[in-house]
Amino acid sequence: MNSFRYLPYAAVGVAALGAGIGYWLYSRRKTPEQLEQERRQRINATGRITDGTVIDAQEMQNGTKATQFLIYQYDVGGVGYEASQDVTYLRQFVDLHSCRIGLPASVKYDPANPGNSIVISEEWSGLRKY
Numbered sequence: 458m459n460s461f462r463y464l465p466y467a468a469v470g471v472a473a474l475g476a477g478i479g480y481w482l483y484s485r486r487k488t489p490e491q492l493e494q495e496r497r498q499r500i501n502a503t504g505r506i507t508d509g510t511v512i513d514a515q516e517m518q519n520g521t522k523a524t525q526f527l528i529y530q531y532d533v534g535g536v537g538y539e540a541s542q543d544v545t546y547l548r549q550f551v552d553l554h555s556c557r558i559g560l561p562a563s564v565k566y567d568p569a570n571p572g573n574s575i576v577i578s579e580e581w582s583g584l585r586k587y
Contacts, residue, residue, distance in 0.1 A: 493546075496573070496575075497575050498578065498579075500566070500574065500575050500578070501565060501581050503567070504565035504567055504568070505568050506565055506583070507533055507563070508532075508563065509530060509562045509563065509564035510529060510530055510560065511529050511556050511559070511560040511576070512529055512530055512539070525544050525545045525548070526541045526542065526543055527542045527551070527556065527576055528540070529541070529542070529562055531564040531566070533571040536571070538571060538574065540572065542574075542576055544577060547577055547578070551582070551584060561585050562583045563576075563583030564583055565578075565581065565583065
């Protein structure tokens, strides 16, 4: 009978521990920007290169935030791909106003998933100077 006397205290302790672990896990979640940067780094490190073409460069307004996209196409193994890359956080590496339609570019893609590709990252640029 005396052993059940501490049961409420143990339940509170377990609940507090669970809340602490939940908060710690939630605070360690990565932002979409961090996930995109890791994707670019992974493709830059392990990707293969193919020729592509810049189709368009667009800037979209979402309230007060402007997002910049580079739209391009490329072929891998006879399959054509059309993709876009958010280059908002790479503004120091690319000038969208100088990107012309039809501009040749090199594209790095994931060999396991050719639809996953980049044209520019922090360490590499497939944009050609013409």
